[in-house]
Amino acid sequence: MLSRLAGLCAGLALCLAPSVQAAIDGAQIAAGQPGVNWLSYGRTYSEQRFSPLEQIDRESVGRLGLAWAMDVPEATSLVSTPLVKDGVIYFSASFSVVYAVDARSGKTLWRFDPQVTAAFRAHNPARQRMYWGMNRGLAMWGDKVFVGTGDGRLIGIDMASGKQVWSTQTTDPETHAQITGAPLAFNGKVLIGFGGADNGPLRGYVTAYDAETGKQAWRFHTVPGNPADGFENQAMAMAAKTWTGEWWKHGGGGTAWNSLTYDPQFNRVYIGTGNGAPWNRKIRSPGGGDNLFLSSIVALDADTGAYAWHYQTTPGEQWDYNSAMDMVLAELTIDGQPRQVLMHAPKNGFFYVLDRATGKLISAEKLGKVTWAERIDLATGRPVEVPGARYESGEALIWPGPPGRHSWHPMSFNPDTGLVYIPTLDIPGYYNDKGIDPLTWQHKRNTYAFGVNVDAGDIPKDAGSSALVAWDPLAQRERWRRPTAGAWPGGTLSTAGGLVFQGQADGHLVAFDAATGETRWQFQAQRGISAPPISYSVDGRQYVAVLVGWGGGGPLVGGSLFAQHGWSFRDGGRRLLTFALDAKGELPDTPHTPVVPLDRADLQLDAASVARGEALYATTCQTCHGHDAISGGGAPDLRASAMALYPQSLSAVVRDGALQAKGMPQFDELGDAELEAIYQYLRDRARAKQPSPPKLIAPEH
Known part of the structure; x- marks a missing residue:
C-alpha cells in the first residue's frame, strides 16, 4: 500500500x-x-x-x-x-x-x-x-450500497460496516448470464440487468428489487419468448410480430448489460438494450424483421415496469451495434422551445436526440466514418442502409466495427458549453458467414455465439x-x-x-x-x-x-x-x-516488464496441429488472451508464460483448473489432441516474427 x-x-x-x-x-x-x-x-x-x-x-x-x-x-x-x-x-x-x-x-x-x-x-x-x-459501478439508496456480481447476484451492503444485508440471484445460475454493469437506485427500488448474449442463448430482461429487502418488485423482458408459453404483456406480443422463425431457441439477446437511466420528471426508467443473439439475423430470425427490442431505448413506468415507448436505433441488428451506451437527459431549447431530451451515442455511429416525453426522434447525425447506412430518415426514424452491409454475399467490411463508434466508456454533457464530450473509436469490422448454414447452425457451449466466422488473426496496431x-x-x-492515444479511450468528466x-x-x-x-x-x-x-x-x-x-x-x-x-x-x-490543487504527492515508479516470448529449441512443430490449434484457440482462449496470442494487458500473454511452455503445466492450468480461484476457468472437456494442438499454436506464435494477418475484430461487453 x-x-x-x-x-x-x-x-x-x-x-x-x-x-x-x-x-x-x-x-x-x-x-x-x-x-x-x-x-x-x-x-x-x-x-x-x-x-x-x-x-x-x-x-x-x-x-x-x-x-x-x-x-x-x-x-x-x-x-x-x-x-x-x-x-x-x-x-x-x-x-x-x-x-x-x-x-x-x-x-x-x-x-x-x-x-x-x-x-x-x-x-x-x-x-x-x-x-x-470487470465491474463498472455501484448504486446507493438509504443506508446501503448495491453491487451486481459476475455470477448474477444483486447484493445490498450496509454502508457503515460493509456487511451484506441481502442478496438475490437475479439470473439463472445455470446460464452464462453475468453482471458487469452498475445497478440503478430510485423510488426505493434497485434495477439491474445482465449481459452474456454473445456467448449463447439468452433472453434479456431487467428486474427491479425492493432496496430494503431484495424482494422482486417487477421484471420486464427486452425480447419476446416462445409464443406457445404466452406473452407476459402486450409489449411482448407487439415485439413478437417483428421476429420470424423459432427465435426463442436462440434466446434472442437484447440484454441490458450497461446503461440504465431514471427520469424523475416522467417517473420512467430508460433501458439501453443489447445486440441480437446470435449476431447473424439469418439464423435467429431467418425471415427478417426488426427484432424488437434489440438495440433500442425502451421507456418503462418506474413503479410498475409497464411499457411506455421505445426507439430502435438499429432495426434487425446484426453487427453487435447494441444501444447499451449512456443515455443523457437534458433540457435543450429547440426551435425556440424548451424540450426535455434524451441524448444517445450507441455503437452504430450516429448521435441521437430524442424527445423523452414521447420517444420521437428529433435529430440524428453521423459521429464520424459510418458506412453501413447513409443517414437516418427523420420522418420514419429508420436508417437508410447501404446494400451489402448485412453481408448478404457472405462478407462485408464496414465502419464502425463491433467495438462501435462509441462503446461503454461514458460521455459527459456540460450545460455551460452546451457540448457533449464523447470518447470515440474508429475501428472497422469484417463480417463473414461463408459456409454457415442458418438452418443447421448450432450454439457451441461456452464460446462465442456470433453466427459468423471467428478467426485468430491479429489486429494490427494501425487498424484503429x-x-x-x-x-x-x-x-x-x-x-x-x-x-487520443491508441484505440481504447477512457470515459469523460x-x-x-x-x-x-x-x-x-x-x-x-x-x-x-x-x-x-x-x-x-x-x-x-x-x-x-x-x-x-x-x-x-x-x-x-x-x-x-x-x-x-x-x-x-x-x-x-x-x-x-x-x-x-x-x-x-x-x-x-x-x-x-x-x-x-497544490497537492505534492509523487507516484512511485511502476516496474514494466516487457513481453518476451519463450521458446523451446528442442520442440518440433507440426503444421497440421498448429492449424487445428489456431481454430481451437480462437473459440477457447482468444476472448481473454488476445488475437494471435498477443495480449493487450488484460490477461497473461501466453507466448511469454512459463506455464504455457510445457504441455504438462499448460494442462494443469487449462484442463485441471489449477488457477480457477484466480479467475482462470477450467476446460476439462479438452482431449489430449486438442490441448496439444493449442500448445503447438502457442509455441508457433511465440516463434513468429510477424503477427498473422487481420481477420475478425471481436466485441466489447
Missing part, C-alpha cells in the same frame, strides 16, 4: 464511518448542486457526468497535483465509476469486490468480497469461461484509432476533436471550471479546455486508464479521482492494436488516484 499523502490521522478516517448513516433518497441523487458528493453512476439521474465544482478551473488546473494513491494489487482491471458520500469513496473492483475508502486520505474503511469465482465453481464452473472479471469529440447536440455537428477530464490508453490523465479542446494539464498514471474520472469536495477542497486499471474488452481481446502501449498483465499500477 502506498503511503498516504493527505496528512490526516487514521483515527480521523475511521471516525468518518458513522456519517454514512444519513439515508440517501431520490431528491439527493437528483440534486444538481452543490456537487460535494457523487451519489450515482452519472453523478445525478441526468447521467450528465457534470460537476458544478469550479475550484479547479482553466487557470488553476496547472497547480493540480496528486493528493494520494491507493493500490488495489489483487485487481485485474479497474473500470468503474466511484461513488462519494460524506467524505467516503465507494468503488467496485475486479470480481465485484467493493471498497469503502476515506476520501481525504485513501485509507480503507472496509472491503466486501462476494466470492464470485467460488460461486461459479459451486454452481456451474463453465460459466466462468466467458467472464472477464480514437478521439475525444466535443459534439454540439443542437447543430448536430462536431465543435472540436482531439486525437466535464466541470463548471471549463474542463474535460479523460484518462487515456497510454496512461495519461488529461484535462482539456472544454471550449477549445486545448490540453491544460496531464499526469502520467503509469498504466492505461479506461475508467471515467469523478469530482467531489471535502472540507471545501475539490478533488478529482480516477481508477487506473486498463480494462474492458479491448485489453482482453488484445492483438497489436491494444498491446502497443506495453501494459503487461503481470505488472502493477492498478490504483485509485486522487488529485487536488
Whole structure:
C-alpha cells in the first residue's frame, strides 16, 4: 500500500464511518448542486457526468497535483465509476469486490468480497469461461450500497460496516448470464440487468428489487419468448410480430448489460438494450424483421415496469451495434422551445436526440466514418442502409466495427458549453458467414455465439484509432476533436471550471479546455486508464479521482492494436488516484516488464496441429488472451508464460483448473489432441516474427 499523502490521522478516517448513516433518497441523487458528493453512476439521474465544482478551473488546473494513491494489487482491471458520500469513496473492483475508502486520505474503511469465482465453481464452473472479471459501478439508496456480481447476484451492503444485508440471484445460475454493469437506485427500488448474449442463448430482461429487502418488485423482458408459453404483456406480443422463425431457441439477446437511466420528471426508467443473439439475423430470425427490442431505448413506468415507448436505433441488428451506451437527459431549447431530451451515442455511429416525453426522434447525425447506412430518415426514424452491409454475399467490411463508434466508456454533457464530450473509436469490422448454414447452425457451449466466422488473426496496431469529440447536440455537428492515444479511450468528466477530464490508453490523465479542446494539464498514471474520472469536495477542497486499471474488452481481446502501449498483465499500477490543487504527492515508479516470448529449441512443430490449434484457440482462449496470442494487458500473454511452455503445466492450468480461484476457468472437456494442438499454436506464435494477418475484430461487453 502506498503511503498516504493527505496528512490526516487514521483515527480521523475511521471516525468518518458513522456519517454514512444519513439515508440517501431520490431528491439527493437528483440534486444538481452543490456537487460535494457523487451519489450515482452519472453523478445525478441526468447521467450528465457534470460537476458544478469550479475550484479547479482553466487557470488553476496547472497547480493540480496528486493528493494520494491507493493500490488495489489483487485487481485485474479497474473500470468503474466511484461513488462519494460524506467524505467516503465507494468503488467496485475486479470480481465485484467493493471498497469503502476515506476520501481525504485513501485509507480503507472496509472491503466486501462476494466470492464470485467460488460461486461459479459451486454452481456451474463453465460459466466462468466467458467472464472477464470487470465491474463498472455501484448504486446507493438509504443506508446501503448495491453491487451486481459476475455470477448474477444483486447484493445490498450496509454502508457503515460493509456487511451484506441481502442478496438475490437475479439470473439463472445455470446460464452464462453475468453482471458487469452498475445497478440503478430510485423510488426505493434497485434495477439491474445482465449481459452474456454473445456467448449463447439468452433472453434479456431487467428486474427491479425492493432496496430494503431484495424482494422482486417487477421484471420486464427486452425480447419476446416462445409464443406457445404466452406473452407476459402486450409489449411482448407487439415485439413478437417483428421476429420470424423459432427465435426463442436462440434466446434472442437484447440484454441490458450497461446503461440504465431514471427520469424523475416522467417517473420512467430508460433501458439501453443489447445486440441480437446470435449476431447473424439469418439464423435467429431467418425471415427478417426488426427484432424488437434489440438495440433500442425502451421507456418503462418506474413503479410498475409497464411499457411506455421505445426507439430502435438499429432495426434487425446484426453487427453487435447494441444501444447499451449512456443515455443523457437534458433540457435543450429547440426551435425556440424548451424540450426535455434524451441524448444517445450507441455503437452504430450516429448521435441521437430524442424527445423523452414521447420517444420521437428529433435529430440524428453521423459521429464520424459510418458506412453501413447513409443517414437516418427523420420522418420514419429508420436508417437508410447501404446494400451489402448485412453481408448478404457472405462478407462485408464496414465502419464502425463491433467495438462501435462509441462503446461503454461514458460521455459527459456540460450545460455551460452546451457540448457533449464523447470518447470515440474508429475501428472497422469484417463480417463473414461463408459456409454457415442458418438452418443447421448450432450454439457451441461456452464460446462465442456470433453466427459468423471467428478467426485468430491479429489486429494490427494501425487498424484503429480514437478521439475525444466535443459534439454540439443542437447543430448536430462536431465543435472540436482531439486525437487520443491508441484505440481504447477512457470515459469523460466535464466541470463548471471549463474542463474535460479523460484518462487515456497510454496512461495519461488529461484535462482539456472544454471550449477549445486545448490540453491544460496531464499526469502520467503509469498504466492505461479506461475508467471515467469523478469530482467531489471535502472540507471545501475539490478533488478529482480516477481508477487506473486498463480494462474492458479491448485489453482482453488484445492483438497489436491494444498491446502497443506495453501494459503487461503481470505488472502493477492498478490504483485509485486522487488529485487536488497544490497537492505534492509523487507516484512511485511502476516496474514494466516487457513481453518476451519463450521458446523451446528442442520442440518440433507440426503444421497440421498448429492449424487445428489456431481454430481451437480462437473459440477457447482468444476472448481473454488476445488475437494471435498477443495480449493487450488484460490477461497473461501466453507466448511469454512459463506455464504455457510445457504441455504438462499448460494442462494443469487449462484442463485441471489449477488457477480457477484466480479467475482462470477450467476446460476439462479438452482431449489430449486438442490441448496439444493449442500448445503447438502457442509455441508457433511465440516463434513468429510477424503477427498473422487481420481477420475478425471481436466485441466489447
